[in-house]
């Protein structure tokens with residue numbers, strides 16, 4: 422499985438990291454701007470800048486999935502009905518809009534409407550991405566779970582990405598309580614985005630168990646061979662998000678700095694958790710087919 | 713012309729696999745890739761064992777998910793007879809079609825970096841001949857033609873044990889099943 426789908430795993434994870442980080446950085450910027458325009462700009466510009474190369478990297482990974490990569494441009498030819506066409510259009514649109522947002526943000530500190538427009542196109546990219554899988558004939562994918570998992574991952578990865586990128590720039594700085602309060606909000610977004618898919622998990626299993634033989638086969642894989650990876654996935658993600666949230670609230674009461682090592686550890690746990698989760702997502706999908 | 717489809721008579725098929733071989737030959741397929749495949753199902757216990765065969769290819773569906781999900785338009789339905797065509801020049805090998813067909817039909821061909829599938833032997837059809845698989849069957853277990861005619865003659869069973877629900881893509885296939893295969 423891994424040999425076949427690794428480019429897609431990397432594409433979905435990295436693009437969700439890029440889009441989620443972008444949205445949360447725009448959120449930080451918008452919340453901070455009225456109180457401290459300078460901090461809003463200084464803390465987010467680096468991160469916003471990193472999103473473009475990250476998204477470009479994701480798109481390069483997606484090329485490795487194609488048997489005929491030089492024909493990639495033809496993937497835009499069926500926008501009328503193919504979610505894959507729509508995904509490529511919106512992902513490309515996000516990258517172009519990112520560039521203009523980045524340029525605009527470097528010049529001035531106000532004016533977030535371009536940032537939100539780009540965020541919106543980013544969300545459409547995630548929607549298209551999830552729709553590709555939910556329109557397949559694999560019951561483990563053709564399920565509301567795919568939407569919940571992909572949007573959840575976008576905001577969990579985004580929370581980790583945004584805090585890591587801000588942490589990198591704010592290294593050694595003492596931050597204002599306004600900044601810390603906004604970072605706390607980012608953590609809450611990440612926590613909610615993690616909890617909703619977790620709560621939905623029993624519903625997902627229930628659906629699979631009451632479905633056709635392929636659905637039941639997927640459910641057996643998830644509760645059999647992939648049970649341990651699944652438990653590790655949730656343990657890592659939960660510990661990572663709790664660590665990050667804890668850290669930020671402790672720091673906002675205390676010295677108001679962002680300790681690089683602890684942040685890196687929490688972010689690494691979150692990334693590994695999502696990576697394992699995505700691996701299981703691909704590995705557990707069984708086709709309904711003849712047989 | 714109307715929509716083309718296949719009729720398969722399970723009760724007389726001997727599983728000689730000549731259709732499968734004729735198809736692979738016609739399409740120059742490498743070993744391991746089959747556009748038409750004969751499946752063998754068996755079950756039951758002594759003294760009542762049962763077995764049946766199923767020869768199946770692309771069903772040139774009324775609501776094909778392959779054409780809907782293909783991002784390039786390499787898969788499309790031909791107006792005049794509803795054949796689901798494959799344009800190799802357009803295909804980019806994204807494998808979307810292999811995720812979309814309930815019958816596992818489009819096959820990804822590694823050496824080409826593209827997919828491929830049954831095109832109803834469109835060259836033979838256009839020349840007024842029979843598709844290779846139909847012509848090859850000694851038992852006359854395979855027929856092709858206007859699906860409405862075939863359904864009038866043979867009924868319209870497309871749901872048997874072992875096949876996914878026909879509601880998903882509405883296949884143009886009708887089967888004369890053994891009783892063990894009936895749903």
Ligand code: SF4
Nearest residue numbers: 770771773778813817
């Ligand atoms: S059988 Fe599969 S490949 Fe053929 S038309 Fe139907 S969905 Fe497409």
Ligand code: SF4
Nearest residue numbers: 782803804806807809
């Ligand atoms: S592999 Fe080719 S035919 Fe199949 S969906 Fe992709 S572009 Fe279309």
Ligand code: SF4
Nearest residue numbers: 735769830833843845
């Ligand atoms: S019609 Fe032609 S391509 Fe299709 S299964 Fe028969 S021999 Fe193969």
